Amino acid sequence: xxxxxxxxxxxxxxxxxxxxxxxxxxxxxxxxxxxxxxxxxxxxxxxxxxxxxxxxxxxxxxxxxxxxxxxxxxxxxxxxxxxxxxxxxxxxxxxxxxxxxxxxxxxxxxxxxxxxxxxxxxxxxxxxxxxxxxxxxxxxxxxxxxxxxxxxxxxxxxxxxxxxxxxxxxxxxxxxxxxxxxxxxxxxxxxxxxxxxxxxxxxxxxxxxxxxxxxxxxxxxxxxxxxxxxxxxxxxxxxxxxxxxxxxxxxxxxxxxxxxxxxxxxxxxxxxxxxxxxxxxxxxxxxxxxxxxxxxxxxxxxx
Amino acid sequence: xxxxxxxxxxxxxxxxxxxxxxxxxxxxxxxxxxxxxxxxxxxxxxxxxxxxxxxxxxxxxxxxxxxxxxxxxxxxxxxxxxxxxxxxxxxxxxxxxxxxxxxxxxxxxxxxxxxxxxxxxxxxxxxxxxxxxxxxxxxxxxxxxxxxxxxxxxxxxxxxxxxxxxxxxxxxxxxxxxxxxxxxxxxxxxxxxxxxxxxxxxxxxxxxxxxxxxxxxxxxxxxxxxxxxxxxxxxxxxxxxxxxxxxxxxxxxxxxxxxxxxxxxxxxxxxxxxxxxxxxxxxxxxxxxxxxxxxxxxxxxxxxxxxxxxxxxxxxxxxxxxxxxxxxxxxxxxxxxxxxxxxxxxxxxxxxxxxxxxxx
Amino acid sequence: xxxxxxxxxxxxxxxxxxxxxxxxxxxxxxxxxxxxxxxxxxxxxxxxxxxxxxxxxxxxxxxxxxxxxxxxxxxxxxxxxxxxxxxxxxxxxxxxxxxxxxxxxxxxxxxxxxxxxxxxxxxxxxxxxxxxxxxxxxxxxxxxxxxxxxxxxxxxxxxxxxxxxxxxxxxxxxxxxxxxxxxxxxxxxxxxxxxxxxxxxxxxxxxxxxxxxxxxxxxxxxxxxxxxxxxxxxxxxxxxxxxxxxxxxxxxxxxxxxxxxxxxxxxxxxxxxxxxxxxxxxxxxxxxxxxxxxxxxxxxxxxxxx
Numbered sequence: 030x031x032x033x034x035x036x037x038x039x040x041x042x043x044x045x046x047x048x049x050x051x052x053x054x055x056x057x058x059x060x061x062x063x064x065x066x067x068x069x070x071x072x073x074x075x076x077x078x079x080x081x082x083x084x085x086x087x088x089x090x091x092x093x094x095x096x097x098x099x100x101x102x103x104x105x106x107x108x109x110x111x112x113x114x115x116x117x118x119x120x121x122x123x124x125x126x127x128x129x130x131x132x133x134x135x136x137x138x139x140x141x142x143x144x145x146x147x148x149x150x151x152x153x154x155x156x157x158x159x160x161x162x163x164x165x166x167x168x169x170x171x172x173x174x175x176x177x178x179x180x181x182x183x184x185x186x187x188x189x190x191x192x193x194x195x196x197x198x199x200x201x202x203x204x205x206x207x208x209x210x211x212x213x214x215x216x217x218x219x220x221x222x223x224x225x226x227x228x229x230x231x232x233x234x235x236x237x238x239x240x241x242x243x244x245x246x247x248x249x250x251x252x253x254x255x256x257x258x259x260x261x262x263x264x265x266x267x268x269x270x271x272x273x274x275x276x277x278x279x280x281x282x283x284x285x286x287x288x289x290x291x292x293x294x295x296x297x298x299x300x301x302x303x304x305x306x307x308x309x310x311x312x313x314x315x316x317x318x319x320x321x322x323x324x325x326x327x328x329x330x331x332x
Numbered sequence: 333x334x335x336x337x338x339x340x341x342x343x344x345x346x347x348x349x350x351x352x353x354x355x356x357x358x359x360x361x362x363x364x365x366x367x368x369x370x371x372x373x374x375x376x377x378x379x380x381x382x383x384x385x386x387x388x389x390x391x392x393x394x395x396x397x398x399x400x401x402x403x404x405x406x407x408x409x410x411x412x413x414x415x416x417x418x419x420x421x422x423x424x425x426x427x428x429x430x431x432x433x434x435x436x437x438x439x440x441x442x443x444x445x446x447x448x449x450x451x452x453x454x455x456x457x458x459x460x461x462x463x464x465x466x467x468x469x470x471x472x473x474x475x476x477x478x479x480x481x482x483x484x485x486x487x488x489x490x491x492x493x494x495x496x497x498x499x500x501x502x503x504x505x506x507x508x509x510x511x512x513x514x515x516x517x518x519x520x521x522x523x524x525x526x527x528x529x530x531x532x533x534x535x536x537x538x539x540x541x542x543x544x545x546x547x548x549x550x551x552x553x554x555x556x557x558x559x560x561x562x563x564x565x566x567x568x569x570x571x572x573x574x575x576x577x578x579x580x581x582x583x584x585x586x587x588x589x590x591x592x593x594x595x596x597x598x599x600x601x602x603x604x605x606x607x608x609x610x611x612x613x614x615x616x617x618x619x620x621x622x623x624x625x626x627x628x629x630x631x632x633x634x635x636x637x638x639x640x641x642x643x644x645x646x647x648x649x650x651x652x653x654x655x656x657x658x659x660x661x662x663x664x665x666x667x668x669x670x671x672x673x674x675x676x677x678x679x680x681x682x683x684x685x686x687x688x689x690x691x692x
Numbered sequence: 693x694x695x696x697x698x699x700x701x702x703x704x705x706x707x708x709x710x711x712x713x714x715x716x717x718x719x720x721x722x723x724x725x726x727x728x729x730x731x732x733x734x735x736x737x738x739x740x741x742x743x744x745x746x747x748x749x750x751x752x753x754x755x756x757x758x759x760x761x762x763x764x765x766x767x768x769x770x771x772x773x774x775x776x777x778x779x780x781x782x783x784x785x786x787x788x789x790x791x792x793x794x795x796x797x798x799x800x801x802x803x804x805x806x807x808x809x810x811x812x813x814x815x816x817x818x819x820x821x822x823x824x825x826x827x828x829x830x831x832x833x834x835x836x837x838x839x840x841x842x843x844x845x846x847x848x849x850x851x852x853x854x855x856x857x858x859x860x861x862x863x864x865x866x867x868x869x870x871x872x873x874x875x876x877x878x879x880x881x882x883x884x885x886x887x888x889x890x891x892x893x894x895x896x897x898x899x900x901x902x903x904x905x906x907x908x909x910x911x912x913x914x915x916x917x918x919x920x921x922x923x924x925x926x927x928x929x930x931x932x933x934x935x936x937x938x939x940x941x942x943x944x945x946x947x948x949x950x951x952x953x954x955x956x957x958x959x960x961x962x963x964x965x966x967x968x969x970x971x972x973x974x975x976x977x978x979x980x981x982x983x984x985x986x987x988x989x990x991x992x993x994x995x996x997x998x
Contacts, residue, residue, distance in 0.1 A: 038813035056837030154733035212992040224421035228435035331425030
C-alpha cells in the first residue's frame with residue numbers, strides 16, 4: 030500500500046488552502062460575524078473596521094423590510110416555477126431527441142447555445158423582444174388574435190413582468206439540463222428497453238415506469254442544483270430589466286439583488302451588516318430547500 | 333406452438349461497409365412443446381436467430397411463423413414471446429413482484445388475476461419468499477429465475493433464453509439447467525435456448541441445432557447428432573475431449589493413417605480426414621495392431637486414463653503440433669514412453685472428405 | 693391467450709412514421725424558439741431606427757440592406773470623451789482577466805486534484821468533504837467580505853485605483869474552483885493505480901508522475917476546464933462592477949446595460965444596444981463552435997458524476 034506522505038500532500042494543497050483561506054473560509058466566518066455587528070463601519074480605524082457591539086437587530090431590520098419580502102416572494106416564484114417547468118421540458122426534449130433516427134447532433138448543438146451566451150446580452154435581446162410596440166412576442170400573439178401585452182414597459186403589471194422573467198429563465202436553463210439528461214439517457218442499458226418491448230409496454234409506460242425511475246438520481250441532482258441557482262437569480266433580472274430591477278423600481282428584485290443593494294452603501298453605518306444578514310438568510314433558505322429535496326428524494330429516487 | 337423459419341436472412345453492415353451475414357437463408361422448424369438448444373461458437377448467428385424470432389431484430393429476407401400465424405412483420409410486443417436475456421435485464425428499481433407483474437399490467441390483465449398469476453409463477457421458480465426484494469439483493473441464479481418467471485407469467489407461445497447459464501458459476505450451472513428442463517416439462521411451452529457450451533445443450537435439449545457462420549449445420553436429438561455428425565465441424569464441436577482428427581487415406585478398401593491400418597471401408601480411394609472419438613480407442617493387449625503411437629503424457633482420473641499423444645505437423649514443423657487424446661480403462665497401467673497399439677471401434681470412427689463432409 | 697396478441701400490422705409502421713413526424717416538428721419548434729433571440733439580436737443590430745420602429749416588425753432583411761451604422765456608432769466618441777461602447781477596451785480587459793484566472797485556476801486545480809486523487813494523507817477525506825460543502829454556500833456571502841478585503845489590500849479605492857490594482861482585484865479572488873477540482877479528481881481517479889506503482893518502482897517522483905503521466909492522460913478534461921473557465925469570465929458582471937472605479941477597467945458585460953438609454957428622454961437605442969450585444973456574444977459563439985465537442989462532452993460529464 031502507499032505510504033502516508035503527509036507533508037508532501039499539504040504542499041500540493043498549499044496554494045489551494047491559502048487562497049481558499051483568504052477568499053472563502055475567512056469570508057464565510059466573517060459574514061456571520063459582520064451580520065451581528067452593531068453600527069458597523071467596515072473601513073474605519075484604518076481598515077480594521079469598528080462596531081459598537083453585537084446585536085441581532087440586523088436580522089430583525091431585514092425581516093421587517095418590505096423590500097426583503099418582495100425580494101423573497103419574487104425569488105420563490107422564480108425558483109418554484111421555473112425549475113419544475115424547465116426540468117419537465119428538458120426531460121421531454123431529451124426523450125424526444127433519443128427517439129429520432131437522424132439530426133440528433135444538430136439539435137443538441139442548437140439546444141446548447143443558450144448556455145454559451147452572456148446572460149445580460151441575451152437578456153437585453155429578450156427585453157427588446159418583449160417591447161410593447163416593436164416587440165416580437167406581441168407580434169406573435171397577434172397571429173392568434175390576442176391583444177398585445179405590456180410585458181416590461183413602465184406601467185406593466187407584476188404578472189406580466191414575472192411571466193417575461195420566467196420565460197427568459199426557463200429558456201436559459203434548458204441547455205444544461207438537456208445536455209445532462211441526454212447523457213443520462215444514453216447511459217441507461219438498452220436491454221431494459223428491449224425487455225420492456227417484450228413485456229408489451231407502451232411508449233408512455235416505458236417513459237413513466239422505466240426511463241424516469243432509472244433517471245431519477247440525475248433528476249434529483251439537477252433539481253437541487255437548479256433550485257440553488259434559481260434562488261441566486263440576479264444576472265437574468267439585470268439583463269431583462271436593467272439596474273432598476275424591474276419596470277417599476279425594484280419590482281422584480283431578488284434576494285441576491287437585495288443583498289447587493291445594501292452592499293453598495295457599505296460606507297454607510299451598518300449597511301454592510303444588513304447585507305451580510307440578508308446573505309445569511311439566503312444561505313439558510315438554500316440549505317432548507319436542499320434538505321427538503323433530499324428528504325423527498327428518499328422515497329422517489331432509485332439507485 | 334411450432335416455430336417455422338423460412339429462408340431467414342440477417343445482414344449486418346459494419347462502418348467500413350463490410351457486410352456480415354449473421355444468419356444466412358436459414359430454414360428451421362422448431363417442434364411444438366420441445367426444448368431446443370441452439371448451439372455454436374460465438375459469431376455463428378445463434379443469438380441473432382433468437383432475436384429474429386423475438387422480433388427485436390428485423391430480418392432482411394425470409395418469413396417467421398408461430399403455428400399458422402405469420403409474425404414476420406409483427407413487432408416484438410405483439411408476438412407473444414417470453415425472453416430471458418443473458419444479463420436478465422430485471423428492472424433494478426422494481427421489486428421481484430413488480431418485475432413479474434409488469435408484463436401483465438401492460439397487457440391489461442385484470443388485477444386479481446394478475447396478482448394470482450404472479451404468485452403462481454414465483455412458486456414455479458421457487459422464489460415465493462423473495463417477492464418483495466429488489467434484484468440487487470438476489471444472487472445471480474435467483475435473478476435468473478425471476479427473469480424466467482417474468483417471461484412465463486404472460487403465458488407466451490414461445491420461450492426464448494439467451495445464454496441462460498453463462499453468467500452462473502459451475503455449481504449453479506448444473507442446478508439451473510435442470511431447473512430449466514423441469515420448468516419446460518411442466519409448462520410444455522416451446523422453448524429455444526442459445527448456448528456455446530455443447531455439454532449444456534446436449535444434457536437438457538430434446539433436440540439441438542448446430543450453427544456455424546449463419547448456417548445450420550445439423551439438427552437432431554443430441555445423442556444422434558453426436559453419433560452421426562454430418563460434417564467435421566459438428567463432429568469437432570460436440571464431445572469433450574474433442575474428436576481426434578487424423579490425416580488419412582483410403583486405399584483399396586483400407587483406411588490408413590500414416591500408413592497404419594485402422595479400419596476397412598467400401599468407399600473409393602481418396603484422401604480423407606479420419607475422426608476418432610477419444611472413447612473409440614481400445615488398447616490392444618496383444619500388441620499386434622498396426623495402429624500404434626508412443627505415449628507422451630498420461631492423465632489418470634480414477635476410472636479412466638487419458639493417453640495424450642503429441643504429433644508434429646505434416647511438414648514437420650513444431651508449430652503445427654497436434655494433440656490426440658485416447659480415453660481407455662485405467663487398468664492398463666500405461667506410462668509415458670510406452671508404445672501402445674490401438675484398435676478402433678468402428679462406430680466411433682467417422683470419415684470425412686477433404687471438404688469436411690461425412691462419408692458413409 | 694393468443695387472442696391477446698394482434699398480428700401483422702402494417703398500421704403499426706404507419707403509426708411509427710407519424711410519431712416521428714410529430715417528434716421532429718416538436719423539436720424543430722423548440723429549436724426555433726432557441727434560435728429566435730439570437731436571430732432577432734443580429735437582425736436588429738443591422739436595422740435603422742425606422743425599421744426598428746416598424747409595426748408589424750420586419751422579420752427579414754436582405755444582407756445588401758444591412759445598415760452598419762449601429763456598429764460604427766459604438767466606436768464614436770461621445771461628449772464624455774469616450775466611445776459609446778469601448779468594446780475593444782472591455783474585450784482587452786476581459787481577455788486579460790480570463791487568461792490570468794484560468795492560468796491560476798488550472799494550476800491550483802491540477803495540484804489539488806492530484807493530492808486528493810493520488811496521495812494518501814491524514815484528513816484527506818475530511819478536507820475534501822469540507823471543500824464540497826463550500827460549494828453549497830451562495831457566492832454573495834463571500835463577496836461581501838472579499839470586497840472589504842480588496843479595500844484593505846488597497847486594490848480598490850474610488851479615487852486612485854490603478855489599472856493593475858483593478859486587474860488584481862478582479863483576478864486574485866478567483867484562482868480557485870472546488871467544482872473543477874472535483875471534476876478533475878474524478879478523471880485522475882480513473883487512471884489505474886498500476887501506472888503509479890510502476891512509475892514508483894522506476895524511481896519517479898510524485899511530481900514527475902503528475903507532469904509526465906497524469907496531465908497528458910487527463911488532457912481532454914483539462915482542456916475542457918480551461919475552456920469553460922475562460923468562458924466564465926465573459927459572464928462576470930457584479931464583481932467587476934463592484935471593484936472597478938473607472939469604466940475603462942470594466943468587462944464586456946458591464947458596459948452593456950445602461951449605455952444605450954438616453955437618460956433624459958428614457959429612449960433606448962435598440963439598434964446600438966443589439967449591436968453591442970452581438971459584439972459581446974460573438975466571441976463566445978466562435979469559441980463554442982470551435983470547441984463544440986469538447987465543451988459539450990465536458991459539461992455533460994461534469995453533470996453526470998455529480
